[in-house]
Amino acid sequence: MSAVRTPDPNPGWLSEAELAETRARVPMLYVEAVPVRVDALGQVTAVGMLLRVSANGLTRSLVSGRVHHGEAVRSALLRHVENDLGPTAMPQLPPSTVPFAVAEYFPWPGFSPLSDTRQHAVALAYVVPVAGDCQPRQDALELAWLSPEEAISVVDEMEGGRGTLVRQALASVGRLP
Amino acid sequence: MSAVRTPDPNPGWLSEAELAETRARVPMLYVEAVPVRVDALGQVTAVGMLLRVSANGLTRSLVSGRVHHGEAVRSALLRHVENDLGPTAMPQLPPSTVPFAVAEYFPWPGFSPLSDTRQHAVALAYVVPVAGDCQPRQDALELAWLSPEEAISVVDEMEGGRGTLVRQALASVGRLP
Amino acid sequence: MSAVRTPDPNPGWLSEAELAETRARVPMLYVEAVPVRVDALGQVTAVGMLLRVSANGLTRSLVSGRVHHGEAVRSALLRHVENDLGPTAMPQLPPSTVPFAVAEYFPWPGFSPLSDTRQHAVALAYVVPVAGDCQPRQDALELAWLSPEEAISVVDEMEGGRGTLVRQALASVGRLP
Amino acid sequence: MSAVRTPDPNPGWLSEAELAETRARVPMLYVEAVPVRVDALGQVTAVGMLLRVSANGLTRSLVSGRVHHGEAVRSALLRHVENDLGPTAMPQLPPSTVPFAVAEYFPWPGFSPLSDTRQHAVALAYVVPVAGDCQPRQDALELAWLSPEEAISVVDEMEGGRGTLVRQALASVGRLP
Numbered sequence: 001m002s003a004v005r006t007p008d009p010n011p012g013w014l015s016e017a018e019l020a021e022t023r024a025r026v027p028m029l030y031v032e033a034v035p036v037r038v039d040a041l042g043q044v045t046a047v048g049m050l051l052r053v054s055a056n057g058l059t060r061s062l063v064s065g066r067v068h069h070g071e072a073v074r075s076a077l078l079r080h081v082e083n084d085l086g087p088t089a090m091p092q093l094p095p096s097t098v099p100f101a102v103a104e105y106f107p108w109p110g111f112s113p114l115s116d117t118r119q120h121a122v123a124l125a126y127v128v129p130v131a132g133d134c135q136p137r138q139d140a141l142e143l144a145w146l147s148p149e150e151a152i153s154v155v156d157e158m159e160g161g162r163g164t165l166v167r168q169a170l171a172s173v174g175r176l177p
Numbered sequence: 178m179s180a181v182r183t184p185d186p187n188p189g190w191l192s193e194a195e196l197a198e199t200r201a202r203v204p205m206l207y208v209e210a211v212p213v214r215v216d217a218l219g220q221v222t223a224v225g226m227l228l229r230v231s232a233n234g235l236t237r238s239l240v241s242g243r244v245h246h247g248e249a250v251r252s253a254l255l256r257h258v259e260n261d262l263g264p265t266a267m268p269q270l271p272p273s274t275v276p277f278a279v280a281e282y283f284p285w286p287g288f289s290p291l292s293d294t295r296q297h298a299v300a301l302a303y304v305v306p307v308a309g310d311c312q313p314r315q316d317a318l319e320l321a322w323l324s325p326e327e328a329i330s331v332v333d334e335m336e337g338g339r340g341t342l343v344r345q346a347l348a349s350v351g352r353l354p
Numbered sequence: 355m356s357a358v359r360t361p362d363p364n365p366g367w368l369s370e371a372e373l374a375e376t377r378a379r380v381p382m383l384y385v386e387a388v389p390v391r392v393d394a395l396g397q398v399t400a401v402g403m404l405l406r407v408s409a410n411g412l413t414r415s416l417v418s419g420r421v422h423h424g425e426a427v428r429s430a431l432l433r434h435v436e437n438d439l440g441p442t443a444m445p446q447l448p449p450s451t452v453p454f455a456v457a458e459y460f461p462w463p464g465f466s467p468l469s470d471t472r473q474h475a476v477a478l479a480y481v482v483p484v485a486g487d488c489q490p491r492q493d494a495l496e497l498a499w500l501s502p503e504e505a506i507s508v509v510d511e512m513e514g515g516r517g518t519l520v521r522q523a524l525a526s527v528g529r530l531p
Numbered sequence: 532m533s534a535v536r537t538p539d540p541n542p543g544w545l546s547e548a549e550l551a552e553t554r555a556r557v558p559m560l561y562v563e564a565v566p567v568r569v570d571a572l573g574q575v576t577a578v579g580m581l582l583r584v585s586a587n588g589l590t591r592s593l594v595s596g597r598v599h600h601g602e603a604v605r606s607a608l609l610r611h612v613e614n615d616l617g618p619t620a621m622p623q624l625p626p627s628t629v630p631f632a633v634a635e636y637f638p639w640p641g642f643s644p645l646s647d648t649r650q651h652a653v654a655l656a657y658v659v660p661v662a663g664d665c666q667p668r669q670d671a672l673e674l675a676w677l678s679p680e681e682a683i684s685v686v687d688e689m690e691g692g693r694g695t696l697v698r699q700a701l702a703s704v705g706r707l708p
Contacts, residue, residue, distance in 0.1 A: 041251040042270025074218040093219025171702030173272040348525030395605040396624025428572040447573025
């Protein structure tokens with residue numbers, strides 16, 4: 001399992017063997033969140049990017065994780081945001097579950113802009129305003145708040161082509177530089 | 178001017194004569210907000226509806242008002258929300274200005290589901306979560322928080338066909354009964 | 355397998371045993387399409403509803419089917435539309451894969467407005483204009499084109515709460531009566 | 532009137548004096564279209580850009596124009612697409628009038644990413660698939676079909692910051708390079 005993605009907090013729900021078997025059979029459903037700071041007008045002022053240790057060294061990543069069997073999309077989104085940003089992040093989940101993008105990750109590089117060596121994953125991606133203090137979990141070294149301009153300047157170094165997703169997120173809120 | 182719509186807080190910006198002249202020339206740009214309460218998962222739990230005195234008696238209405246010359250859509254939205262719900266409403270304006278619906282009001286009844294006897298108005302309509310205490314202004318008797326089911330049961334009495342807009346708002350957040 | 359949903363055209367991709375095992379482990383990713391007729395202005399004039407024989411008798415249904423491992427969402431959408439409406443339907447797939455709704459079906463009735471006794475399924479739902487002649491497959495008796503008003507009058511009889519999804523589709527295109 | 536924007540086909544509806552007076556009073560409502568070619572899967576393969584003669588020389592532009600008093604947004608969109616791309620363009624107007632972006636142009640440069648020296652304009656922007664032959668009107672020298680990559684490489688030369696809008700359009704359809 002790549003160190004870039006969030007490990008499932010309940011790995012026992014599926015054994016590694018079951019997970020591997022399932023990944024070979026069907027696309028895996030994920031949620032992804034681009035954490036943002038907003039001003040009183042709702043305008044995005046900063047993008048939160050996690051810095052994690054991966055097999056390729058330090059990499060920027062987003063909040064991301066699997067939707068479990070029997071779990072609502074909203075519940076999975078809140079679970080992963082709280083898991084990655086800590087219990088005092090005060091996320092404002094969107095009233096609608098319609099994502100700003102459906103991100104399709106394929107295990108074959110070059111097949112699409114996004115790739116994930118582990119699996120075929122389809123992620124529902126959301127912009128999530130975060131009002132409180134964020135305390136990234138232990139496998140993340142820090143959460144950096146970057147201006148839209150700064151964020152765009154570093155997204156090309158993200159794994160699996162996720163920089164494209166950050167660009168789409170900023171475009172969806174009218175903040176693409 | 179109908180008592181149902183919010184009077185412009187700066188009526189001096191355009192005289193009544195200028196406003197009437199302008200209304201005969203071009204569509205007027207409005208913003209509308211459906212105030213909602215949301216739970217920790219972002220799910221809408223209640224819809225805020227204003228009760229106002231109009232020429233036709235008491236009517237339910239939404240937050241609504243004109244976008245001024247030189248004013249950003251976000252600024253107009255915040256201005257009208259604060260004007261109608263008071264300074265402690267703590268609205269969470271959406272990160273994107275893409276509306277859930279473009280509401281077109283024509284002065285000729287029957288021409289479209291929505292009508293406004295005063296003018297041709299085009300409103301950008303948003304769902305706006307409100308976290309604080311709401312104190313409706315003096316021309317509104319009260320702000321009632323209704324469950325989605327209760328809201329749907331009263332929307333047909335709204336003026337100008339605005340009930341359709343409330344249905345669309347609830348559909349956009351997955352809460353249409 | 356319920357007769358209401360579209361059987362997978364390549365059932366060999368997963369054996370019944372593998373499919374049952376997988377359904378118990380993860381949410382299954384689906385696409386759903388509400389076929390529509392549009393006029394020159396893009397306005398929806400009619401909704402296409404399939405009439406199928408199910409265990410509960412005749413039921414109305416939408417275009418629906420599973421996204422296969424390694425298959426793009428767009429490809430799955432086109433595959434199921436062509437499978438259900440025939441090769442001369444001339445569907446106009448939307449330029450964006452952002453759905454009008456994320457439909458969450460749970461196997462436990464009452465847990466959510468939508469249910470599917472077979473599985474936990476998450477469907478990306480799209481409105482798909484269809485310009486050509488539709489020839490429903492053999493397990494569907496007919497495809498009926500209904501006006502938005504007529505469609506709303508029959509949606510409550512749809513299985514699994516799918517009527518809610520038709521209402522959301524019509525709301526998203528401004529045609530909810 | 533800038534040569535970059537489409538002149539109103541019925542200039543008599545408002546005299547130049549009336550138009551100037553109105554522009555000083557209220558934001559003007561516009562529609563803008565990014566014409567695209569799509570493949571059978573709905574995926575955008577090319578972006579149509581008009582080349583026009585403006586006061587600043589040759590410039591790339593989009594389909595754009597004012598919504599008239601009493602005119603529906605859809606009607607204005609079709610009118611301007613047909614006006615700019617000719618009668619055989621066969622545009623597929625979107626089933627929903629919800630735009631991919633609300634583009635706000637202010638007359639003061641630097642106030643926002645988008646500017647229009649003539650006026651405060653608010654444009655509802657749509658991606659419009661075009662299936663037929665396009666014959667640009669006389670004030671446009673040509674319509675060029677560019678790949679998403681080519682389009683992005685020339686958008687910075689567009690007037691009024693409209694390149695940002697093309698980036699947003701491509702992001703909304705998952706084709707931002």
